[in-house]
Amino acid sequence: MQEEQISEPAAHAQREEALLKLERDIQIGRRIQASFLPTTLPEVPHWELAAFFQPAREVAGDFYDAFMLNQNRRVGIVIGDVCDKGVGAALFMALFRSLTRAFAQQHYSLRWMDADETDFLTSPVTDRRRGIPSTGTTALKNAIGLTNNYIINNHGDTNMFATMFFGVLDPVAGVLTYINGGHNPPWLFNAAGVKMRLMPTGPAVGMLPDVDFGIQQVTFEPGDILLTFTDGVPEARDPDGAFFTEAKLRMLINDPMPAAAQELLERIHGRLTAHIGTAAQFDDITMLAVRRLSASDVPDVS
Amino acid sequence: MAFTSTIDIANNVARITLVGELDAGAAPTFRDQVEQAANAHVQRLVIIMTDLTYMASAGLRALIFAKQKMGAAVDIVLVGVQDSVRETLEMTGFHQSVAIVDAYDGDETQP
Numbered sequence: 001m002q003e004e005q006i007s008e009p010a011a012h013a014q015r016e017e018a019l020l021k022l023e024r025d026i027q028i029g030r031r032i033q034a035s036f037l038p039t040t041l042p043e044v045p046h047w048e049l050a051a052f053f054q055p056a057r058e059v060a061g062d063f064y065d066a067f068m069l070n071q072n073r074r075v076g077i078v079i080g081d082v083c084d085k086g087v088g089a090a091l092f093m094a095l096f097r098s099l100t101r102a103f104a105q106q107h108y109s110l111r112w113m114d115a116d117e118t119d120f121l122t123s124p125v126t127d128r129r130r131g132i133p134s135t136g137t138t139a140l141k142n143a144i145g146l147t148n149n150y151i152i153n154n155h156g157d158t159n160m161f162a163t164m165f166f167g168v169l170d171p172v173a174g175v176l177t178y179i180n181g182g183h184n185p186p187w188l189f190n191a192a193g194v195k196m197r198l199m200p201t202g203p204a205v206g207m208l209p210d211v212d213f214g215i216q217q218v219t220f221e222p223g224d225i226l227l228t229f230t231d232g233v234p235e236a237r238d239p240d241g242a243f244f245t246e247a248k249l250r251m252l253i254n255d256p257m258p259a260a261a262q263e264l265l266e267r268i269h270g271r272l273t274a275h276i277g278t279a280a281q282f283d284d285i286t287m288l289a290v291r292r293l294s295a296s297d298v299p300d301v302s
Numbered sequence: 303m304a305f306t307s308t309i310d311i312a313n314n315v316a317r318i319t320l321v322g323e324l325d326a327g328a329a330p331t332f333r334d335q336v337e338q339a340a341n342a343h344v345q346r347l348v349i350i351m352t353d354l355t356y357m358a359s360a361g362l363r364a365l366i367f368a369k370q371k372m373g374a375a376v377d378i379v380l381v382g383v384q385d386s387v388r389e390t391l392e393m394t395g396f397h398q399s400v401a402i403v404d405a406y407d408g409d410e411t412q413p
Contacts, residue, residue, distance in 0.1 A: 083359035085326040159366040163359075163394060182394035203395020207366060231359070282325075283358075 029090065030058045036094050041066045044075055044171045048291040050261035052269055055284045061089030061162075062230045062284035063097045069104060074136050075171060076104050076143075079183065079288045080164040081230040083204075088160070096162045096205070099150055104143035104166075136168030136177050137215060144179045144205060144213050151206035161206035165198070165228050167290075174220040174292055179213045181205040186228040187250070188218055191257035194250070195224065223294035225261055227253055229268075232283035236272050239279040244272060261289035309335040311342050315408075319350040324361030332361070336368040347372055348406055352382030357390050369399050381406040 006014075041049040051064050061082035069076050080096055082089045143166055151160065165186060167178035180186075182204030185197040201214035220226070234246040252271055258264040265287050272285065305328035306321045316339035324332060339347050347368060369378060378400045383391065391397040 081359065083363045084329075085360060156370070159363050159370060161363070161366065161394075184393070200393055200395065203398070207395060208399070235358075 026058045029087065033059050033090055033094065036097050037063060038066055042068050042075055044169075046293045047075075047169075047171050048261045048293060049075075049077075050265050050289045050291075052265045052285070052287040054269075054281070054286070056232070056281045057086065059087060059090035060284040060286075061085060061093050062232065062286040063093050064228075064286055064288045065097060065101060066288070067101060067105075069136065069139055069168060073170070073172075074139070075169040076101070076139065077167040077169060077176075077228075077288065077290060078143075078164065079186075079228040079230065079286060080162045080205075081183065081232075081284070081286070082162040083160060085283075088158075092155075092158075092160045092162070095155075096147065096151070096164070099147040100143040100164070100166060103146045104139040104168075106139075106142055136170065140166060140168055140177060140179050140215060141213070144181055144202070145211075148181075148205045148207075148211055148213070149209070152209045155206075161204045163204045163231075167226075169290065175217055176220065176226070176290075177215060177217050179215055181213060182207070184229060184231055184234070184246075186226055187253060188220070188224055188226045189254050190221065190224050191254055193254065198226075220290075220292040222292050223257075224292050225253075225258070225264060226290040227264065228288045228290075230284060230286040232281075232285040233268065233272065233287065235283055236276050236285065237279055237282055238275050239277050241279075244275050261291040264289050264291075305331070307332045307335055309338055311339065311344060314343075314345040315348060316342060316344040316346070317348045317350065319353075321353040323356040323358075324354060324364070325356070325358040326360035329358075329360040329364040333364045333367055336364070336371055339368075340371045340373075344372075344376065346377045346379065348379045348381060350381045350406070351384065351387060354387055355384060357387045362390065362394060362396060365396060365400070377401060379403060379406060 037053065041051060049066055053062065053064065061084065063080050065078040067076050078100060082092045082096060163183035164181045165178065165183040167176045169176045178198060179202060180198055180200045181202050182200050185199045187194050188196045188198065196218055198218060201216055202211050234244055234249055236244040249268065252267060253264065258267060268287065304322055305324060308319050310317045318335050318339065320332065372378065380400050380402045382404060383402055
């Protein structure tokens with residue numbers, strides 16, 4: 001056979017070349033994937049946004065996003081974790097991220113949304129409070145509901161899903177309207193403690209067909225910080241295989257209260273790095289923090 | 303702990319016992335056994351999780367595959383789910399798609 005005529009060094013060289021080609025392709029994939037993350041976070045007066053992203057491999061299934069909506073009157077804030085690992089998760093990360101951003105930025109009303117508005121008008125007042133149709137609700141519903149159906153209708157046979165937290169912030173009122181699709185509950189906290197955990201309002205996105213994702217709201221007081229994170233944080237392992245744990249994460253977020261969102265992320269990163277030590281990083285680690293500045297941060301603001 | 307997955311098919315019931323950590327590396331083994339169960343056209347898939355200490359998202363993906371592969375007519379019963387695994391199932395909403403029981407004695411009418 002022809003292959004038998006190839007000398008051992010030549011076969012070795014061929015394998016080397018194939019590996020190099022693969023490595024180049026992966027590096028290209030890594031660069032393209034990086035372009036699916038925001039290069040800079042929006043600068044919002046009286047607010048601070050900070051992000052941390054550290055993939056476990058060359059390409060990641062985690063993502064985060066932050067972008068302006070409604071003619072700069074709202075800020076979309078997203079953190080997500082696509083199931084499984086490797087190139088498959090990375091391809092779906094690009095899809096989930098693009099769909100949520102594109103659907104959120106569509107402002108026209110969709111027919112299936114009209115049913116919701118009718119419900120609002122005819123429903124008892126007690127129910128209305130839960131589903132206040134403030135600006136941003138349509139963006140949220142579109143982003144998560146349409147993405148969920150798109151993934152199931154077009155890629156259902158892959159069983160891919162993503163846990164995802166999507167919030168729409170009204171920076172003037174300090175109100176965050178959100179959907180939590182099966183994602184690790186973020187903490188809203190201040191120096192006194194955790195004010196609220198933003199629990200799931202529906203299942204992971206892409207998991208179940210025709211889900212009605214619930215919408216919730218939370219209000220930031222000056223100085224409050226929202227920490228969103230992926231499971232790579234509590235599930236980071238030390239060399240003996242022990243998890244970092246949510247309990248440990250909870251202990252360090254406001255003790256002492258960080259003066260900035262960036263400081264909080266650096267603190268957690270430092271503790272995580274110490275915990276992981278010489279162990280291999282198993283999962284992508286991603287965090288996105290949002291802080292409402294206090295009067296001491298901006299002396300010119302009452 | 304090293305992952306093991308064993309399957310036993312009898313009386314139209316497939317019983318898969320998962321031990322250790324169901325992560326991205328372990329998921330393909332579990333998935334193969336789900337295919338075996340589907341090919342045997344069983345009426346019920348019982349997954350024993352008493353000694354399953356951790357389930358990554360890849361493991362959850364394999365469970366969704368099981369739900370899809372077995373079809374709507376086949377019950378999936380998760381048995382002896384540990385707290386950390388239950389938290390993952392509940393947080394992501396997958397617990398709505400399966401039955402979760404503390405123990406399974408082989409009674410066809412259960413749960």
